[in-house]
């Protein structure tokens with residue numbers, strides 16, 4: 075691949091247009107499953123049934139596996155949620171405008187009120203069944219986790235980072251200078267960006283995965299690019315990147331963040347002329 079690229083479109087559709095075996099490492103965080111919204115049933119993350127959400131992601135990551143080199147790895151960041159039909163819980167998420175909430179609140183299919191849904195492990199098992207080698211479950215411990223007004227269980231303060239490999243033997247560059255990355259609990263503060271509705275990747279988390287999963291000049295992929303943190307870290311660490319993002323506003327934001335960082339640090343950042351809007355794909359491999 076000649077250059078970095080940010081491709082605007084649905085990740086599954088765009089991935090199907092990419093060639094086999096050229097990505098060294100995929101680091102990504104898909105939208106978490108959230109059924110509180112109304113009217114978005116065709117969108118990833120808003121499926122009525124969690125099995126549809128998981129099947130959707132299995133298809134996306136099957137395409138990711140095809141684009142990985144035989145020694146490639148996938149680092150998947152994913153969080154869990156609780157089932158509820160309680161109006162207060164549904165309205166609790168302050169960033170959700172009330173008019174967009176599904177009303178009346180309905181329990182997520184297949185669960186009882188208050189059930190922990192277990193999305194990360196359900197997804198991990200399905201990816202394993204689909205052919206991935208599940209190599210590690212890393213707890214991302216979040217010291218500045220979101221507050222939860224609960225009195226009958228511990229407050230959630232972690233997400234998962236799963237390490238999957240395409241093959242039994244795969245590239246793993248242990249970061250000798252970073253002994254914490256060799257253990258399975260990573261304490262890294264969460265980052266928020268007011269311009270993006272989703273949680274943004276903390277750069278140290280991405281850097282740990284990228285150092286272990288790729289070497290200089292290799293290509294890393296994020297099929298849910300958001301504000302482009304994987305592109306920023308790739309540029310800093312002298313990797314190349316391919317990002318896929320559905321929301322054109324986030325593509326613009328990612329380009330801006332990468333360009334500003336590159337100008338500030340004198341790095342060879344995103345070549346904006348090579349950023350492409352799907353379906354005008356022109357990726358040179």
Ligand SMILES: C[S@@+](CC[C@H](N)C(=O)[O-])C[C@H]1O[C@@H](n2cnc3c(N)ncnc32)[C@H](O)[C@@H]1O
Pocket residue numbers: 083084085086102103104105106118270272273274275297298299300301302303304318319320321324
């Ligand atoms: C959790 S955010 C990723 C945030 C990103 N890691 C960052 O550092 O900013 C998930 C992203 O996936 C995007 N997304 C949702 N559905 C998508 C789809 N079908 N194809 C591509 N991107 C999608 C959302 O717009 C959102 O930006």
